[in-house]
Amino acid sequence: MQTYRAVHLIDRPQQEITADVFSIETATIPTPQDGEFLVKVTHLSLDPAMRGWMSSDENSYIPPVKLGEVMRASGLGEVVSSKHPDYPEGTKVLGMTGMQEYLISDGTGLNKIPAEIPAEAVLAVISLPGVTAYHGLYQVLQPKPGQTLVVTAAAGSVGSLVGQMAKNLGLRVVGVVGSEEKAQWITQELGFNAALNYHDQDFAEQLAAATPDGIDLFFENTGGVAQAPIFARMNAHGRIAVCGLIAEYNKDQPDPGPSWMNIIKRRLSIQGFTMPDHFDRFADYGQALGGMLMKGELKYRTHVIHGIENAPDAIKLLFSGDNKGKLIVEF
Numbered sequence: 001m002q003t004y005r006a007v008h009l010i011d012r013p014q015q016e017i018t019a020d021v022f023s024i025e026t027a028t029i030p031t032p033q034d035g036e037f038l039v040k041v042t043h044l045s046l047d048p049a050m051r052g053w054m055s056s057d058e059n060s061y062i063p064p065v066k067l068g069e070v071m072r073a074s075g076l077g078e079v080v081s082s083k084h085p086d087y088p089e090g091t092k093v094l095g096m097t098g099m100q101e102y103l104i105s106d107g108t109g110l111n112k113i114p115a116e117i118p119a120e121a122v123l124a125v126i127s128l129p130g131v132t133a134y135h136g137l138y139q140v141l142q143p144k145p146g147q148t149l150v151v152t153a154a155a156g157s158v159g160s161l162v163g164q165m166a167k168n169l170g171l172r173v174v175g176v177v178g179s180e181e182k183a184q185w186i187t188q189e190l191g192f193n194a195a196l197n198y199h200d201q202d203f204a205e206q207l208a209a210a211t212p213d214g215i216d217l218f219f220e221n222t223g224g225v226a227q228a229p230i231f232a233r234m235n236a237h238g239r240i241a242v243c244g245l246i247a248e249y250n251k252d253q254p255d256p257g258p259s260w261m262n263i264i265k266r267r268l269s270i271q272g273f274t275m276p277d278h279f280d281r282f283a284d285y286g287q288a289l290g291g292m293l294m295k296g297e298l299k300y301r302t303h304v305i306h307g308i309e310n311a312p313d314a315i316k317l318l319f320s321g322d323n324k325g326k327l328i329v330e331f
């Protein structure tokens with residue numbers, strides 16, 4: 001009897017994720033019944049949001065993973081056995097597969113993916129990072145040519161796409177990153193106007209020099225030390241898209257937020273968003289992103305880890321900044 005492995009959440013992290021909150025368990029590969037099919041998961045997407053799903057917070061946009069359950073994760077897989085007429089063997093599917101090597105599905109929550117699109121392009125651009133970047137930029141920030149945009153976690157999966165799309169629209173784009181290597185990648189390879197390292201003591205001075213006309217649009221992915229200096233340079237009628245606050249995900253208490261006084265004085269619009277609210281737009285966004293990719297307007301890079309047994313540890317790379325590009329586990 002053939003078996004497969006699955007990563008279960010058995011405890012909740014106190015702050016940073018530790019190995020003992022997961023357990024890798026083995027089970028027998030199930031057989032699909034009528035109306036079902038068996039998916040072999042080939043790639044998992046590791047995302048900062050997973051840290052939130054591991055907490056006990058019931059008051060968020062999505063319920064927490066229950067203790068003992070397979071850890072929630074999105075992934076890409078292939079149908080290897082089917083009793084469902086719409087999902088023949090060989091169909092590629094994308095969705096919330098969970099951190100496991102196989103799953104049985106009736107198609108609920110899974111999207112078919114054209115076989116010719118490389119797995120890494122799907123996970124780095126066409127799926128969550130791309131739709132998040134697209135929605136946050138076009139719908140929330142509503143960019144106009146000539147404006148100055150600052151994006152944090154600028155070399156990451158979401159930030160690198162935001163910056164490239166904004167450049168293609170004719171904006172001045174400044175990216176905030178945590179290393180010299182990432183600064184070089186976004187300026188030399190992706191064409192950002194400037195890159196700043198938030199670890200630098202004189203970050204605020206560097207930001208002022210890189211944004212001589214102030215900041216019109218702020219795509220916030222991190223929170224942390226960069227937030228206040230960026231907020232202080234927002235222009236009148238500036239817009240802020242609050243996409244993520246990864247600097248806070250491992251903390252018990254949130255950092256103090258920006259003063260509301262500047263929101264009045266500068267007449268700022270600040271909007272948080274989460275993509276599960278916008279599933280109905282994923283197909284349209286995916287088409288637009290696919291078009292940009294085909295035209296060579298978007299570059300991406302991936303950081304690939306091999307083997308499900310290494311997935312739990314790999315999530316930590318997102319929090320240390322050691323991932324260089326979209327973090328993926330390949331089975």
Ligand SMILES: NC(=O)c1ccc[n+]([C@@H]2O[C@H](COP(=O)([O-])OP(=O)(O)OC[C@H]3O[C@@H](n4cnc5c(N)ncnc54)[C@H](OP(=O)(O)O)[C@@H]3O)[C@@H](O)[C@H]2O)c1
Pocket residue numbers: 047048049128129132153154155156157158159176177178179182198221222223224225242243244245246247248273274275276317318319320321322323325326327
């Ligand atoms: N709202 C939504 O629906 C939605 C959807 C997807 C993602 N997100 C959010 O978008 C953000 C980026 O996600 P991603 O998938 O693109 O991840 P990512 O940028 O590929 O990886 C995370 C990066 O965050 C940076 N980082 C980690 N800890 C930090 C800290 N304390 N201070 C400053 N930067 C820190 C690191 O880059 P450096 O080396 O540059 O520090 C790290 O590489 C996350 O906050 C995520 O939760 C939101």
